[in-house]
Amino acid sequence: MGDLLSIDVAKPVQREMQMAQELGGIFERKILQHRLIVVSGADLVREVNDEEKWAKFLGKPLRKLRVIAGDGLFTAFNSEPNWSKAHNILGPGFSQAAMRGYHDSMLTVVDRLVDSWDSAAAGGEYVDVSTSMTSLTFDVIGRCGFSYDFDSFGRTEPDPFIAAMSRALEYINRSSNDIPILRALFGRAAREQHERDIALMQQTVDRIVEERMRSGEQHGDLLDLMMHTVDPDTGEQLDRESIRNQVLTFLVAGNETTAATLGFAIHFLSRHPEVVAEARAEITEVVGADGRIGYEQVAKLRYVRRVVDETLRLWPAAPGYFRKVRGETTLGGRTLPKGSWVFVLLPQLHRDPLWGDDPERFDPDRFAPEAVRKRPAHIFKPWGTGIRACIGRQFALHEAVLTLASLIRRYDFAPEPGYELDVHEAITLKPRRLKVKLSTL
Ligand code: HEM
Secondary structure (H helix, E strand, O other), rough: OHHHHHHHOOHHHHHHHHHHHOOOOOOEEEOOOEEEEEEEHHHHHHOOOOOEEEEEEOOOHHHHHHHHHHHOOHHHHHHHOOHHHHHHHHHHHOOOOHHHHHHHHHHHHHHHHHHHHHHHHHHOOOOHHHHHHHHHHHHHHHHHHOOOOOOOOHHHOHHHHHHHHHHHHHHHHHOOOOOHHHHHOOOHHHHHHHHHHHHHHHHHHHHHHHHHHHHHHOOOOOHHHHHHOOOOOOOOOOOHHHHHHHHHHHHHHHHHHHOOOOOHHHHHHHOOHHHHHHHHHHHHHHHHOOOOOHHHHHHHHHHHOOOHHHHHOOOOOOOOOEEEEOOEEOOOOOEEEOOOEEEEHHHOOOOOOOOOOOOOOOHHHHOOOHHHHHHOOOHOOOOHHHHHHHOHHHHHHHHHHHHHHHHHHOEEEEOOOOOOEEEEEEOOOOEEEOOEEEEEE
C-alpha cells in the first residue's frame, strides 16, 4: 500500500506541499506499485533543470491528455518528429512581435467581458469569476488561433465544443488516478460519453481546417502558420493530423491555465485594495483614465505585470512539471538510475526560504527589478524549463495584463463575505467558487 492512505485524491498538490514542509526539498512517495519523487528545494530544482542531464518526462496526467492532443506540442514525447517540426513552425506565432497581430482580437473579447460585468455591476450581482475567465480565454484563443468565434458571452449554454472539452478534461482528470477501486467507479456510460466528446472535438477542428482550405483565405492567425509554413529543418509542412493535434493542444494548454491565473489574480486584488490603487495609478499614467489600451502600452504596464507574476508565484496554474534523467545521476544524496523521473512541485519552490521570511504574503513588489536581481532566477518557474518550456508565455502574459488592466481601471472588487480561497485541483490549479462584487468607478 505504501503511502496510499496519505494521498489526498482531491488535493494531491496541496498535500505534497504540506509533505515538503515536513520532509524537505526532496521526498519519495510509494503508492501501490508506483514511486513518485517530489522535488521543490531550490538547489535541487536547479539540478533537475539542467538540460544536459535531464529532459521533459510525460507524467501520467500528460500521457492521458494524448487521447485529445496526440503528439501535439504539449504532449509529444521528446523523440517524436512532429514536436520539433511544430516547434519550428509555430515559434514565430508566439513571438512578442506576433502579439501585435492578436492585440485587437484580444481587446474585442475583453470588451465583451466588460459589457457582461457592467450588467452584473449595475444589478449589484456577484460575478462568478472562473466562468467569466474561462469564457474570455476560450474566445481569445479561438479568435487568435483559428479566427473562430465561440461567442461565449453571447450564449446561455456553452458552445458544444467547449462543453465536450470540459467534460473530456474532467474525465481524464478523474481517471488519471490509477487506484483500481477508484477507476472502477467510472463506468461504461462515462467512457462512451468520453469517446463521443473526443470525436466531436476532432470533427469540429477538422471542419474548421477544411473550411479554411476551401476558402483559401488568410487570417494571420496560428492556423495560417500551421497550414502554410515549411519547417526550415526538414523542408516539410505539418500534416492534417498534426494540425488537428496542435489546434486541440492550444485549446487545452492555452485556456485553463490563463483563466485560472486571471481568477487567482482577481481573488488577490479583491483582498488588496492598495495593490488595485497602485495598479490603477499606473494605468492612468500609461493609458489615461479611459480610451483604448494600445499594443505598445501593454508592455509599459509593469506593475500590472508584477501582479500577474506574483499570482503565478503563489498559485502557478500548472503546478509542476516532470523531468527524467538521461543517464545515471545523483540528486539530494540518492542515486537515480537512467530513466528515473521526478515531479517539480512549483507552488513549494515558489515558497522556498530564498523568497524571504513571509512567502505566503501577496506582494507584487517582489518582482520589482531590484528585488528580481537579488535572487536566483531558477526559483521562479511557472512556465516550466528548457526547450519544452511554455511556448504560449508571451501570449498568456499579453492577454492577462491587458485583461487585468481593463478591469482594474473600471471596477473595484469586493470579496464575498466569509470566502476563503479554495484551490481546486484538476490538471491545473484554479480558484473554486470564487465570486466578487463589482462597483463601477
Ligand atoms: C498562465 C498561463 C500559462 C501557464 C502557467 C503555462 C504553463 C506551462 C508549463 C509549466 C509548461 C511546461 C509543461 C511541461 O514541462 O510539461 C507549458 C508548456 C506549454 N504551453 Fe503553456 N502555460 C500557459 C499558457 C499557455 C498558452 C496561452 C498557450 C498557447 C496558446 C500555451 C501552450 C503551451 C504549449 C504548446 C506547451 C508545450 C510546449 C512544448 O513542449 O514544446 N500555454 N505551459
